Amino acid sequence: MTTDPQGQAFPELACYGLAGHSASPADLLDEVRLAEDLGLGAVFLSERFNVKDAGVLAGAAVAASSRIGIGTAATNHNTRHPLVTATMATTLHRMSGGRYAFGLGRGFDLLFDVMGLPRVTGAQLEDAVGIYRRLWHGEAFGHSGPAGDYPYLSQDPSFDEDVPVLMMAIGPKSLELAGRVADGVVLHTFLSDETLARSVATVRRAAEEAGRDPASIRVWSVLATVEDSIPEEQRLRKLVGRLATYLQGYGEVLVRANDWDLAALQRFREDPLLQGYPGALDAIGTTDELTYLRDRVLPAEWLAASATGSATQCAQRVVDQLAAGADSVILHGATPTELAPVVEAYGGLRPDLPALPVNPGWTR
Incomplete structure (x- = not known):
């Protein structure tokens, strides 16, 4: 090499x-x-x-x-x-x-x-x-x-x-x-x-x-x-959980930086899953919760700003x-x-x- x-x-x-x-x-x-x-x-x-x-x-x-x-x-x-x-x-x-x-x-x-x-x-x-x-x-x-x-x-x-x-x-x-x-x-x-x-x-x-x-x-x-090759649960945590955690903490900064839809961020914040959520999603989110966020809440465009496959x-x-x-x-x-x-x-x-x-x- x-x-x-x-x-x-x-x-x-x-x-x-x-x-x-x-x-x-x-x-x-x-x-x-x-x-x-x-x-x-x-x-x-x-x-x-x-x-x-x-x-x-x-x-x-x-x-x-x-x-x-x-x-x-x-x-x-x-x-x-x-x-x-x-x-x-x-x-x-x-x-x-x-x-x-x-x-x-x-x-x-x-x-x-x-x-x-x-x-x-x-x-x-x-x-x-x-x-x-x-x-x-x-x-x-x-x-x-x-x-x-x-x-x-x-x-x-x-x-x-x-x-x-x-x-x-x-x-x-x-x-x-x-x-x-x-x-x-x-x-x-x-x-x-x-x-x-x-x-x-x-x-x-x-x-x-x-x-x-x-x-x-x-x-x-x-x-x-x-x-x-990373197990699915870990893939969800590293991708969906990590993005969701950023959105929990300072979502508007990230969304504005990307010129993404602020209305989609508001829908994320108002989703029943996020109401009173007790911690960071990349740390305690379950497979079902993270799958739900991936399939039903987070825009695919946002998750695509990554390396997968x-x-x-x-x-x-x-x-x-x-x-x-x-x-x-x-x-x-x-x-x-x-x-x-x-x-x-x-x-x-x-x-x-x-x-x-x-x-x-x-x-x-």
């Missing part, structure tokens, strides 16, 4: 570690090793406030690997002091030999409300990124801005660390922000090909308007990948994402074991691509 100079066959592909809900974080170690063996360029790590701490998982992923890139996608700037967050990133940057990219997202307003934390704004994100970069480059300073007031911040005056910053983005404002300040952008799952192309164009335009090289921003699409059909959808403008593709919602046939099929369809580093935040 031909590899890139960094040692991975497919630096443009990635997966998530511990995809979805997990009660066994130690599973990540074997997942990272297998993802590396498959030739994937990176493994991304989301954060949940249970057994998925971003720093702990990233440290474990770095220790379990030697070639694959590691990306936090994502944590929030408001859940840690900026000096603590910057320290996490510099530690992972050096521990990994430069394979780590630090990712930030907005998070969920209602969750921050009940946690007693301020809701995240674009101004806060931009300010926080500026703080981290100053710390990573050895500055000592006081700061007062949207991200908070800090009398004195310093890591080490000898630092000169180039840690790439990833930003999660879905709406036009967050896409524009990412184009202005981030090194890489991670888009959202269940975007149509048209929305993907439009999102990429928004990021690149914002970068150019900010005086940056648009090609220097690495754009990751996130493609729900549910291949036929045979391994070859899924691999072709990956190629479609690259053709629509993405630099790279995260195969979302499946473990490396489940992705193995898709990756093998992709090897036979892979287009001619520019060389990419395994660090998921860099383009060169």
Whole structure:
């Protein structure tokens, strides 16, 4: 198998570690090793406030690997002091030999409300990124801005660390922000090909308007990948359950991003099944409930914004994402074991691509 100079066959592909809900974080170690063996360029790590701490998982992923890139996608700037967050990133940057990219997202307003934390704004994100970069480059300073007031911040005056910053983005404002300040952008799952192309164009335009090289921003699409060999119950959970959970949490944002029918979202919300539903559908939804949502409630067009069917059909959808403008593709919602046939099929369809580093935040 031909590899890139960094040692991975497919630096443009990635997966998530511990995809979805997990009660066994130690599973990540074997997942990272297998993802590396498959030739994937990176493994991304989301954060949940249970057994998925971003720093702990990233440290474990770095220790379990030697070639694959590691990306936090994502944590929030408001859940840690900026000096603590910057320290996490510099530690992972050096521990990994430069394979780590630090990712930030907005998070969920209602969750921050009940946690007693301020809701995240674009101004806060931009300010926080500026703080981290100053710390990573050895500055000592006081700061007062949207991200908070800090009398004195310093890591080490000898630092000169180039840690790439990833930003999660879905709406036009967050896409524009990412184009202005981030090194890489991670888009959202269940975007149509048209929305993907439009999102990429928004990021690149914002970068150019900010005086940056648009090609220097690495754009990751996130493609729900549910291949036929996965048992039906799991396929339903990974596809229908995942989309329904997003619609439960921030459906209007996703529907508007895709120019989908808001009336269909309202019908979903008003369906008797959803009234008082006790949790996330991708976690507790039954096979009957998810089948009902697929067949009776969710528009087929919405579910089609994914990769399903045979391994070859899924691999072709990956190629479609690259053709629509993405630099790279995260195969979302499946473990490396489940992705193995898709990756093998992709090897036979892979287009001619520019060389990419395994660090998921860099383009060169």
